[in-house]
Amino acid sequence: MTRTLEAIPFPIYLGGGGYRVLLANRESLERARTIRTLDDLRTFTIGSGIGWVDTSIMQANQLKVAQSNYLNLFDMLKAGRFDFYNRSIFEATSELETYDPAHQLAIVPDLVLYYPTDLFFYTSPGRDDIRDALLDGLKKIHRNAALLDLIQTHGSTRQVRQAMRGTRPRVIELQNDRLTPIERQAIETYKMDWFK
Numbered sequence: 001m002t003r004t005l006e007a008i009p010f011p012i013y014l015g016g017g018g019y020r021v022l023l024a025n026r027e028s029l030e031r032a033r034t035i036r037t038l039d040d041l042r043t044f045t046i047g048s049g050i051g052w053v054d055t056s057i058m059q060a061n062q063l064k065v066a067q068s069n070y071l072n073l074f075d076m077l078k079a080g081r082f083d084f085y086n087r088s089i090f091e092a093t094s095e096l097e098t099y100d101p102a103h104q105l106a107i108v109p110d111l112v113l114y115y116p117t118d119l120f121f122y123t124s125p126g127r128d129d130i131r132d133a134l135l136d137g138l139k140k141i142h143r144n145a146a147l148l149d150l151i152q153t154h155g156s157t158r159q160v161r162q163a164m165r166g167t168r169p170r171v172i173e174l175q176n177d178r179l180t181p182i183e184r185q186a187i188e189t190y191k192m193d194w195f196k
Contacts, residue, residue: 006125009182010138011118013090014151015191016160018176020054020113021092022046022084023105025077032084032108038172041113044083047073053178054086057115061174074099086113089160089194110167115174116187142190151192160194167195 011017024032028044035041038061045064048055058065066082074095077085085105087095092107121138123130141147151157179187 002120002122004125005122006127006131007180007182007186008121008123008131008134008138009186009189010135010142011120011183011187011190012138013118013157014142014147015116015118015187016090016151016157016194017088017118018114018116018187019089019194020086020115021089022108022111022113023077023087023092023096024084024108025080025105027080028083029106029108032111035108035111035172036170038174041172047077047082047085049073053117057117057174057176057178058086060177061115063174071099074105078104084108090156093159110169112169112171113174114171115176116179116184117176118183118187120183120186148192169195 022032031044035044042063045066046058047066047068048058049070050067055065055067066076068076073085076082078100089112096103096105096107121134123134138147141150
């Protein structure tokens with residue numbers, strides 16, 4: 001969808017959009033303790049949405065993926081139709097509260113997937129004035145630590161940052177060939193260590 005647009009080369013979550021956790025039912029939760037490598041993960045099946053970029057990234061990394069629509073995936077996981085549901089670190093906790101009131105599911109502890117990705121602003125091609133103004137503003141709030149302050153205090157990221165601080169989970173890295181060179185360089189330039 002963004003191929004005809006011009007990316008502002010600044011990752012809004014400072015690379016945090018690439019950190020993923022796995023939701024599991026109780027049976028899969030115990031088996032997840034054995035996962036140490038990408039090859040270990042390939043022995044399981046992961047739920048993901050139809051047409052999602054995450055789905056294509058996992059498939060490109062030779063992971064087995066069961067696809068359905070967003071809400072069906074929670075019920076499918078509860079029913080054991082696949083082992084894990086791949087979710088953003090920003091989404092998982094609130095989704096469990098909303099879609100799993102009986103607490104049949106849980107986040108796999110001490111395991112994080114990472115593939116370089118994040119949210120970006122985009123402009124119409126030829127709007128260098130808007131692109132430059134947005135990039136300048138983002139760089140300023142990065143330099144003066146206002147962006148970090150927002151990440152540490154905003155409800156969508158505060159709890160995740162606090163929960164991850166000081167932990168050293170097993171991190172399994174996946175390749176992401178869906179990024180443009182501009183997006184990839186921006187993530188490398190502005191990526192924050194979410195575990196500090």
